[in-house]
Amino acid sequence: MAHQRSVSGLRSHAPLSACSHLRRNTLCVPSSRRSVSPPSLSATISLRPRSSAAAAAASTGVCTVKTVGLDSAATVGTCCGSRATAPLAVSAAVSSGWHTRFAAHARTRFGRDCCTLLKHPTSATATASATANNLTRHLCTPDTSSSSLLFRFPPSSTSLSSSSSYSSPAATSTVARSHPSSSSFRYSTIGRTRPQPQQQKPTQHQPKKSCTSIPTLTSRILHPQNSHIQGSRFKPFSFNLRASFASSAAVQLDMENHPQALLQQSSLQDPDQYWGHYASLLHWDTPYSKVLTLDPASPSPVSYTWFKDGRLNTCFNAIDRHVLAGRGKQVAVYYDSPLNNEKRQITYLELLDQVQTCAGVIASHGIKKGDMVLIYMPMVPEALVSMLACARLGVTHSVVFGGFAPLEIQKRIQDSKPKLIIGGSCGIEVNKTVPYKEMLDKAIDMSDHKPAHRIIFQRDVGRVALDHSRGDLDWHDEMQRIRLAGKQFKECVSVESDHPLYILYTSGTTGLPKGVVRDNGGHATQTLATMRNLFGAHPGDVVFCASDVGWVVGHSFICYGPLLLGCSTVLYEGKPVGTPDAGAFFRIIQEYKVSTWYTAPTALRAIRRVDPEATLSAQYDLHTLRGLYLAGERSDTGTIAHFRKVIGGKPVVDNYWSTESGSPITGACQGLVDAHGTKVPPIAIRQGSAGMAMPGYDIRVLADPEETSTGYRLKELGPSTFGNIVVKLPLPPSALTTLWNNSAGFQKSYLSRFPGYFDTGDAGIIDEDGYVHVMSRTDDIMQVAGHRLSTGSVEQILAEHPAISECCVVPLSDKLKGQVPMGLVVLKFGVTEKEEDIMKETVHMVRHNLGAIANYNQTHIIRRLPKTRSGKILRRTIRDIIAGKSLENKQLVIPATIEDPTVLNELEEAMSNLGLVGNDGEAGKVDDTVKDLKAKL
Numbered sequence: 001m002a003h004q005r006s007v008s009g010l011r012s013h014a015p016l017s018a019c020s021h022l023r024r025n026t027l028c029v030p031s032s033r034r035s036v037s038p039p040s041l042s043a044t045i046s047l048r049p050r051s052s053a054a055a056a057a058a059s060t061g062v063c064t065v066k067t068v069g070l071d072s073a074a075t076v077g078t079c080c081g082s083r084a085t086a087p088l089a090v091s092a093a094v095s096s097g098w099h100t101r102f103a104a105h106a107r108t109r110f111g112r113d114c115c116t117l118l119k120h121p122t123s124a125t126a127t128a129s130a131t132a133n134n135l136t137r138h139l140c141t142p143d144t145s146s147s148s149l150l151f152r153f154p155p156s157s158t159s160l161s162s163s164s165s166y167s168s169p170a171a172t173s174t175v176a177r178s179h180p181s182s183s184s185f186r187y188s189t190i191g192r193t194r195p196q197p198q199q200q201k202p203t204q205h206q207p208k209k210s211c212t213s214i215p216t217l218t219s220r221i222l223h224p225q226n227s228h229i230q231g232s233r234f235k236p237f238s239f240n241l242r243a244s245f246a247s248s249a250a251v252q253l254d255m256e257n258h259p260q261a262l263l264q265q266s267s268l269q270d271p272d273q274y275w276g277h278y279a280s281l282l283h284w285d286t287p288y289s290k291v292l293t294l295d296p297a298s299p300s301p302v303s304y305t306w307f308k309d310g311r312l313n314t315c316f317n318a319i320d321r322h323v324l325a326g327r328g329k330q331v332a333v334y335y336d337s338p339l340n341n342e343k344r345q346i347t348y349l350e351l352l353d354q355v356q357t358c359a360g361v362i363a364s365h366g367i368k369k370g371d372m373v374l375i376y377m378p379m380v381p382e383a384l385v386s387m388l389a390c391a392r393l394g395v396t397h398s399v400v401f402g403g404f405a406p407l408e409i410q411k412r413i414q415d416s417k418p419k420l421i422i423g424g425s426c427g428i429e430v431n432k433t434v435p436y437k438e439m440l441d442k443a444i445d446m447s448d449h450k451p452a453h454r455i456i457f458q459r460d461v462g463r464v465a466l467d468h469s470r471g472d473l474d475w476h477d478e479m480q481r482i483r484l485a486g487k488q489f490k491e492c493v494s495v496e497s498d499h500p501l502y503i504l505y506t507s508g509t510t511g512l513p514k515g516v517v518r519d520n521g522g523h524a525t526q527t528l529a530t531m532r533n534l535f536g537a538h539p540g541d542v543v544f545c546a547s548d549v550g551w552v553v554g555h556s557f558i559c560y561g562p563l564l565l566g567c568s569t570v571l572y573e574g575k576p577v578g579t580p581d582a583g584a585f586f587r588i589i590q591e592y593k594v595s596t597w598y599t600a601p602t603a604l605r606a607i608r609r610v611d612p613e614a615t616l617s618a619q620y621d622l623h624t625l626r627g628l629y630l631a632g633e634r635s636d637t638g639t640i641a642h643f644r645k646v647i648g649g650k651p652v653v654d655n656y657w658s659t660e661s662g663s664p665i666t667g668a669c670q671g672l673v674d675a676h677g678t679k680v681p682p683i684a685i686r687q688g689s690a691g692m693a694m695p696g697y698d699i700r701v702l703a704d705p706e707e708t709s710t711g712y713r714l715k716e717l718g719p720s721t722f723g724n725i726v727v728k729l730p731l732p733p734s735a736l737t738t739l740w741n742n743s744a745g746f747q748k749s750y751l752s753r754f755p756g757y758f759d760t761g762d763a764g765i766i767d768e769d770g771y772v773h774v775m776s777r778t779d780d781i782m783q784v785a786g787h788r789l790s791t792g793s794v795e796q797i798l799a800e801h802p803a804i805s806e807c808c809v810v811p812l813s814d815k816l817k818g819q820v821p822m823g824l825v826v827l828k829f830g831v832t833e834k835e836e837d838i839m840k841e842t843v844h845m846v847r848h849n850l851g852a853i854a855n856y857n858q859t860h861i862i863r864r865l866p867k868t869r870s871g872k873i874l875r876r877t878i879r880d881i882i883a884g885k886s887l888e889n890k891q892l893v894i895p896a897t898i899e900d901p902t903v904l905n906e907l908e909e910a911m912s913n914l915g916l917v918g919n920d921g922e923a924g925k926v927d928d929t930v931k932d933l934k935a936k937l
Contacts (some may be wrong), residue, residue, distance in 0.1 A: 309497075
């Protein structure tokens, strides 16, 4: 039976911790919000420190335990350590309302003895000794947000506590403690000057016995008065700087010894310590036995496992534990829709209630752990609620981007075989609505797999008729049904670390989507690490990711990343321009006090085209913004320079990653601090580069495999030598573990060409300083306005036209969108239809089947296509001709397998007549810096 936790929207429970080196030998005592005098009931609990360092601290330290209530704060007791035995005695007077409720639930979590201890404080001290460590290990940790050391819920469970300026009637009591220099407690935070105790290397994680349930506390202690919570700082991963970085002036001189490089090396040399640290900031129901387990004999494509034997729940880590930390009234989601003229603020407590209710809806239809739910919704909070509700149940979700046409939806339904579909009635664009329900119905009609029910979220605009005979259900009716029945799903189903959290489909070179599988434990760990290291984000920050929840960026940095860290996330349903103008993003930053902004270069180019002088952005206060982060396609240096000026010189950080990686592969970390809590200057932004390798990624550049008599030989290329970008195995925790229902395809697509390495499908260089320059794709995937689009998927549609015999799709460079597809088609003999009509029809076909995101506007008719003798179209050769390479300038290499070399002259002439020669589609943009770099290569 799966381990479960119980938390209701009006109740809370004490979180657990699996972080051995963050255990604290103290006891937090929640209080009732009612103004009552402390009762005479008291309990004495002996706590034995878990380490010699802790024992030394306890032997000299004095603890004062007090409760924090809405109307009163009563000192409960003090304790002193004994040098002989180093016990920590806590004399706690507890409010009568609390101790009985706590005791009633403590039996299930900590055993009957603990319950007896709380009710009868004179119980044998042996009982107290047996249970106190279990209690305090999970209930307390230091709060470093103020100059005095406070103990609250642990970062390994909640990672959150309020700042010293926050007067909280929250669900925690505090323990003010003297902090001797010999103590092992050390928290480094950005911008803090509090003297730090002596550093201690984190202890190695040891497995602990798991408990199956948790005590539930009263809801009255969960409502902070101040919803504008400034988050406390996370304990950073500690590392020592080399002498070359004693001052920031050395940052530009020795990139090999830069802290980001050192941290990346540390993550490869000692992955257990590095990833174990960030895993300890999560709550684990069952501790993992080992961080990284290598198993060469494993039958799976990858011979390694992350966080073996560990169990957790991602939804609990993203919502429940923050509510338990007293942050229930902090805003979790800011919803802003200029398209719908709607704004909403959803607190963590409200989000918890909605997710519990939605989980109850899903569970009521027989959906359970291991099942699949497909989500096809617009950018509305209900999309996030659906994702988190699935995670709560241990149900795998598959989110489909709302811009996809019925054929693409059908492919995903057919492959994932969901037992339930959650959809929206429509999406809203600037001048129209997109009929989601209609497209969903068509997709289901085309699919062999037909789920029994479709839950439809009806929008005020574009309401649709529901067909109950087809299994249509109304979202609001279903939520109300569960509320009235009191069947909200208050538990969090504990799942294995490698249990699939979600699958997300990415384009394949054959045109068939590939279902990337993301697990729970590794995803949560690395996403949390990325939020801290790359963004320098902290609990309470506001993160604005201008993407879509249907893409991996939306999964990581709209939904899970900000919520795992305890941030507020902005869910924006609008455009960079036209809703109402090019100042829309800057209004968001000012209105919600955004600190981290994430978007695609395409959006910035659109803003710059409309507002080249940045007059609109100048009207907004952007002082809260700490950084702008770009991904989805290559960023041109002109755009980066322009927007760095727009945001007042703050860093504009390009980073490179993929659906498969789940987190940035390269970047420039903005959140690193040294062992003293001092912020480390980040690496310099280098033109044409997406930064240096992020922790966990061992990036190499390899030549194409050379065939030998004994097999294939791999050759690693030197600095600034163009080749295939690969990642040495094992991949870090957030990376895909396999493809859904296609383990063989995973092996073939990513692991077979370069044994021992993961093939990213990209090509580029690593320069002398370790900066990664991604130059092009090695397959036929285009980056269209930040979206991955397979040329094969477009070709399949073109080939269905009755007048077309052959076709080929290649990318063209576009200043705004990066790349756009162009079709070259050969007509069948005897076709009498006008060529102009054929070209218009093909454009309509692609847009109808793939949607407007394909940005398909060009079809050109030619006599024939260059092919090999085996009939394969020479796509690379076509791209080279369009890029300006020719037989005349001797830059065009004639493939040895070409069927008829004379076709190249015909193609050159045709492309020249169309004005396409010189369009370097692989670069994805017009950028002199890239051209110069290519020339050097």
